[in-house]
Amino acid sequence: MLQIDIEACIGCGVCESTCTFGAIKVEGGVAVVGETCTLCGSCVDVCEVGALSIEREEKAIQGNLADWSGVWVYAECRHGRLAPVATELLGAGRKLAEKRGVSLSAVLLGSQIDGMAEELIAYGADKVFVVDDPALASFTDDAYGNALSALAKKHKPEIILAGATAIGRSFIPRVATTLATGLTADCTDLAIRDEDGALLQTRPAFGGNIMATIVCPHTRPQISTVRPLVMKPLIRDAARKGEIIAVNLDPATLKPRIKVLESVVEDLDRVNLSEADIVVAGGRGLENEKGFAMIRELADVLGGAVAASRAAVDSGWIPYPHQVGQTGKTVAPKIYIACGISGAIQHLVGMQSADTIIAINRDADAPIFDVATYGIVGDVFEIVPKLIEKFKERKNS
CATH class of the missing domain: 3.30.70.20 (Alpha-Beta Plaits)
Known part of the structure; x- marks a missing residue:
C-alpha cells in the first residue's frame, strides 16, 4: 500500500x-x-x-519447489473432438519435458471422451489423466477449474500448459488463483532456463511493440496459455505406448454453480482461416473495401481464405472475423500472401508461422519484407490482377 x-x-x-x-x-x-x-x-x-x-508484501516461496515435477498439457476437446491446440501443446511440452528430464502428461476433462486418451499418447503424451464425468458434459469455469486444480494439488506438476482459446482463457486464471501461482497468458514461445530450470514464457507486450519474457521464480506450477497455431505438433505415432489414468473426483468438486441450459453453435463465422492452406490477406494499402473484392477473387482462384490486418478491419472494409494478428486470429497456412500490409509486429505474431510468406507492397522498406519468403515491390492494384489472370490461365489449361 x-x-x-x-x-x-x-x-x-x-x-x-x-x-x-x-x-x-x-x-x-x-x-x-x-x-x-x-x-x-x-x-x-x-x-x-x-x-x-x-509497502509491498514479500512473496513467500511456495514450500520446496523441487517437490513439483513434470510437464502437463490441458487437452481441450470440443464437440467430441480434440482441439488442434492440444496436439500443438504436446509438441511444445515434449521439448520442455526432455529439457527438464521429466514426463509429459495430458489432462483430459469431459464426458463420453473415449478414444481421445490414446490419441494424446500417439501425439507424445507419456501419461493421460482422464476425468470422464457427466458433470463435465458442458463447460463451466468452476467445474473444469476445480477439476484441474484438484489434480495439480495432488500430483504437483511444475509446468501446466493450456491453449489461449476461449475456454483456456476462461478457466485457467481460476486454476492459477486456486493454486496461488502465476500465469502468463497468450504466449508465443516457451523455453527452459539452463541455470535453474525455470520456464521462460515469451509473449507480446505493450500492444505488441515488444516481446516480454516472463518467469515465475517463487511458486509452482508455472502456468502458461499458448496461442493456437504457434507451436508445431509432433508426427502422430500410433505405436507409442503410454499410461492412461482414470480419475474419479469428489462430486462436490465437479458441481458447478452455473447451470448450462443449452449450448448453441453459431454458424455466423464462415471464415475458416485457421484450417486454410492458403490465406490471402489485405491491409491499409488496399485503400478501401473495393480493394478486398480483388483479394477475394485471388483467394477464390487459389482455393484459399481471405484475411485482413487490423487497420483494414478498423476502417470497416471487412468484418472482424477476417482479422489476423495479436487481437485477431492466428494462422499457419502453407502459403500466406500479404497484399498492402506493412508488417507491424501486432500483425506478424498472427501469421509468422506460415510455411511460405509472399509480400506485395510498394514500400521497399516495409517490415513485412523482413519475414517474407518472397517479396514483390510494387502496386498491389497492378500486381494482384496479373496474378489472378495467370492463375486462371493455369487453372483452365
Missing part, C-alpha cells in the same frame, strides 16, 4: 498533479491517498522529500 509520511510531507502538490488516476489530494497541507490508487509508483518517483513510499 502507499505510505505517506505526514511529518516529511510539505504539501507541495507535485504528487497530486502527477497522479493520472486522481488518487492523491493535498488536504490541510498534507497529501492524502484515495481508493483509486493503483500503486503505479509515479508519485514516489517525483516526491523530492521522500515522503511517499510503497
